[in-house]
Amino acid sequence: MKNFENVLNLLGRIAIAALFLPAGLNKLMAVEGTTGYFASLGLPAVAVLVWVVIAIEVLGGIALILGYQTRIVAIGLAIFTVLASIAGHAFWAAPVDAAFIAQLLFFKNIAVTGGLLILASSGAGSISIDGSKAKAE
Numbered sequence: 001m002k003n004f005e006n007v008l009n010l011l012g013r014i015a016i017a018a019l020f021l022p023a024g025l026n027k028l029m030a031v032e033g034t035t036g037y038f039a040s041l042g043l044p045a046v047a048v049l050v051w052v053v054i055a056i057e058v059l060g061g062i063a064l065i066l067g068y069q070t071r072i073v074a075i076g077l078a079i080f081t082v083l084a085s086i087a088g089h090a091f092w093a094a095p096v097d098a099a100f101i102a103q104l105l106f107f108k109n110i111a112v113t114g115g116l117l118i119l120a121s122s123g124a125g126s127i128s129i130d131g132s133k134a135k136a137e
Contacts, residue, residue, distance in 0.1 A: 002126075009125035013070070016115055017061040020077065024057025041087055056080050064119075067128020075118035078113045085109040 028032040031050060038046040038053075056077070063073040091103035124130040 006125040006127045006131070009119075009122065010067070010127045012066060013064045013088075013113065013124065013128075014110060015075075017064040017120070019112055020057040021061030022055050022062070023060060027054045027057065032134035039093065043087060053084075067124030067130050070128065070130050071120045074116045078116040080107050080121065081113045081116065085113075 031054075034053075035046050036051050038050055043049055060073055060077045060080070063069060065079070080112065085106050089102045089106040089109065091099050091106050094102040126132075126135070
């Protein structure tokens with residue numbers, strides 16, 4: 001049963017990372033467009049913020065897949081996801097024709113945050129760098 005739980009944990013980490021890693025890589029491939037989008041949201045220091053967001057999404061996604069510092073990474077990504085949802089999917093301030101999609105994306109991100117918090121609570125399992133370190137100690 002424990003092996004099954006560890007496989008599910010790995011698959012869950014990969015599934016959650018599938019939200020962050022491609023998003024970060026897409027931003028990296030279109031830095032100018034991302035910068036313009038962030039500026040349109042009224043975000044501060046967009047020239048720096050774009051690179052911070054790319055780093056969080058790419059490195060956080062990779063860390064989840066590998067199971068490296070999983071509890072800390074999951075908490076950081078949970079905080080990031082809530083903040084990004086408020087900034088990027090503010091359905092309460094969206095035009096009527098865009099509010100439904102913004103609300104869907106907002107609450108999808110809240111669900112992802114829930115998964116991240118569960119991951120922060122449970123840890124990475126044995127199929128991970130964290131699990132390998134725990135076995136070695």
